[in-house]
Amino acid sequence: MSELRYEAPDSVASAIKLLAAAGGPTRILAGGTDVIVQMEMDMIDPELLLDIKHIPGLREIKAENGGFRIGATVSGMEMMEHAALCATWPGLIDGVKLIGSIQVKGRATMAGNLCNASPGADSVPPLVTAGAIAHVVGPNGARDVPVEQIPVGPGKTSLTKGEIIESFFLPARARNSGDAYLRFTPRTEMDIAVVGVAVNLTLDTAGVCTAARVAIGAVAPTVLLVKECADALIGTKVDEAAIDKMAAAAAAACRPIDDKRGTKEFRIKMARVLAKRVAQKALERARHVA
Amino acid sequence: MATILEKPGFNPDRQYKIVGTSPVKHDGFDKVTGRAKFAADAFLPGMLIGKVLRSPHPHAVLKSIDISKAAALPGVKAVITRDDFPEIKQGTGAGDMTRIAMAREKVYWEGHPVAAVAATSESIAKKALKLIDVHYEVLPHVIDPVEAMKPDAPILHDYMRTKGAKGPDAEKPTNVVERSVLAICDVDAGFAQADFIVEHTYDTKPMHQGYIELQSCIANYSDDGQVDLWCCTQAPWVYRDRLTEILKIDSSKIRIQQSELGGGFGGKTTFYLEPLSIVLSRKAKCPVKMTLTRSEVLRATGPVSGTQSTIKMGCKKDGTIVAVDSTLIFQTGPYTGSAFTNAPQAMLTRYELKNVRTVSYEVVSNRPKVSSFRAPCVPQVVFGVEDCVSELARKVGMDELDFRLKNAIVEGHKTIYGETFNRIGFVETLEAAKNCDHYKSPVPKGQGRGIATGFWFNRGGETTGTMNLAPDGTVNIILGTADVAGSRMSMSMMAAEEFGIPVDRVRSVLADTNSLGYNRVTAGSRTTFSSGMIVIDSARKIIAELCRRAAKIWNVPEEGVIFEDGHCRPASSNVGNFEPLSMKDIASKTTYTMGAIAGHSEMNVTGAGPGFAVHIVDVEVDKETGLTSVKRYTIVEDAGKAISPLQVEGQFQGAAVQGIGWALNEEYIFGDDGRLQNPGFLDYRMPVASDVPMIDTVIVEVPNPKHPYGLRGVGEVPLTPAMGAIGNAIGNAIGIRPRSLPMTPAKVLALMEAGAKAG
């Protein structure tokens, strides 16, 4: 057990420097809703806790190139209170809303949800289907990374020593688009997804699907972005047959494990059920959004 | 001291002023503002922090423990192991208790304490635990009681022989603690008369009591051998006497002060940390504070037993139940003490039965020793009983409540365990259920409705309390029974009722074990009843004394004084024309009369009134996911008399919520290695607020003739029917009755799929 150091730098540059210089394990303290719990349960024993909440400018949601830029320390509740964001990306908000309780969401961030790298993280599938890009800064400069490339396995990310996610970029939205996320849990809240499915799709004026992304959580070491699901929808009117085909592709893509939260078999069944329901919801949203 | 309540009969003509209202609880303000002092809030100067080293193995021989490195760590003030506890023979009550506190020959569950450390900080204590070197010889383990009964199962205790067993196996080492039979008349003859017979096997899981407050205590062992112990407990006197037994310290030297209790539900009737903190404090010569983590609570404290039960029940065409034959298996952890004999007595009591046989087994396995939980061992069996009853009602073609009414036990009838019932309210409760809005409204489309009933004895027992009158006429009550659910307020209300004064002129506090005589554990739904008797008796003694003093002041005979609405008055104008004397008038002048006025009472309280409940539940089951949502829930129950209706409702509602958790999701999940996989509330899935609907309540009041106000207990009855009712509701929603708890989405979905296949 090492002595714990706490730092709260006031710039990204000094944050990077502190992380890069640390000898032992480090954790970024955003909302702390994963980090503090893991420390309490003796799952991690960091040498440095780097609080990024005092860095100016990171706690903002800004319009950018027709899309949005969301800073790393924006909390779940702040996203849910942002009217334009909620109207444009309701599926992402579906995911954020499911994280813990109001109290938990008052602290929890999307960057934390992504970088904790749990396959069951609720904001990640809709973030992936939104095509979000993480802006990563580190000792060797900045890079833009599609969010699905950040987690590489349970608890593991592709970020290298000293790197931080500074913000996320959500691209401009095509007309007639809709996204949605649903998860299955035995309880109504404060639970971990047995399966989570996100669908994001765009229709043309004739109601034909021109673009789609489907992501599934909690059925593999990382959130899966399933091309076969998208292919099942693109070019169709997202009718029952297309949705069934998409749901079958979702079930086929699952590579879950048996664990205390559900058997493989049950998870695959749920993925199929949820895929259908969530596609329907995304479709309704796409039809209503002019 | 003699009691005034020698014959504490119910007075049907009494008009109540305070009883039956629901004033704000006196401990409520501190609880909502965060000022209430729970055990973990206690602090002593020079206090050390204690931590426990726990076995990672569910079953192993404890070969050796080397504490030298830990003891040498700067900041460590004491390290203790089995060598610091007196040797007590295995297989005895005290022998089991000391081994639960600290492992001796073997470890019996993952989380079994093998050493403890007291240090100047928690982090040093944790560091020290890692420096303790323990050698284990790992043995095969067994978690499930049915597995543990098999001939080739790993044996926990070589010395164990089944109590009540006959035949060649009776002399062999076994995991079956006891085989017990309760039989009346002739079940075979009973079944011969049956037109319909049902038989099923049910499986239920051990259930955590779900208290939010983690166990915590501080022990201060002084240089002259006096022990002060602050802890959260439902049983201070029981703790004291058990500590005396296992630590060989005089009872009068151990003073236990109970803190506010952040939930117990039976889980705080057994100690875990207390003996360790006393022994650490003795060795370190400093006070030692210890607090369990949530993970320790789930891994190393006792839930209530899980069961496997097989129940066969038969009835005639007219709906008369003619025979019930059951086999029940109870898991108890590594040591006896599951209170499993409650089950054969209570599982069927509420029905008029002639031919009954119940064979029960208590079985040890490699999990923490079970503890108590609201009506221990009964709800898990009622889960099956009420399925059989409902299925028979359907076969006969009777309304489910009418079927139960037809078989309901009534006053003057003898129960299967030998008691002859005095006035009871089962029929009234069933009728109130029939008349309640929930039962009368149709089952909403797509939902299923379930009905179940339950019974609990309610208890009395040894109880002591004291009441003091202050010079300003206010009243202070000193109680020994723990306040698990607002009982201090109920006591204040009963005293205020007796005196005819406002309830805020009475305050109830909880005594330490040196300040009062023995109080039995706060359990069995006995507290408001038993301590209530003490309070009424003490108040009546004070009233008698007030009259005596008034007689003295007025210089009239004692019979010339009556007490009414907080005042002594002349019994009639013949006595004299005196101004009434208030309690304050008399109490402020006690120096000039005969000194301070107090009432004291100690009784072995008898006459507890049995309680009965009916639960009505509507559920909706998602046909694609198997997810059950509880849509509507009503509890109808006989309280005898609700002292504070709001608190009675709270008891009903809390029990329903616990029942919903037990029914749908709660379960300890073990890996093949015998280690618990869900030691936290994330995966030990207790219901959250949004999982439960508003629980409606109907309080029936059929007075208990043995209590002055007629009250019965309400703490345990309301859990007994819960899982049975929810199971019946799911069964009616999907057409197949689940018979294994928890009824998770995966299990319910599998049932529906199997049903669809079978057509």
Ligand SMILES: Cc1cc2nc3c(=O)[nH]c(=O)nc-3n(C[C@H](O)[C@H](O)[C@H](O)COP(=O)(O)OP(=O)(O)OC[C@H]3O[C@@H](n4cnc5c(N)ncnc54)[C@H](O)[C@@H]3O)c2cc1C
């Ligand atoms: C009671 C409770 C309920 C919960 N329920 C849910 C739920 O329903 N669904 C769900 O998905 N999650 C849930 N969680 C988990 C948690 O709340 C989320 O994962 C949350 O989004 C984490 O965000 P945070 O800001 O608190 O992260 P932190 O705990 O601060 O950090 C988490 C991880 O991310 C890293 N990190 C944080 N910010 C950055 C950054 N900018 N750049 C690089 N790395 C970073 C940290 O180093 C750390 O490893 C729950 C947690 C609790 C306590």
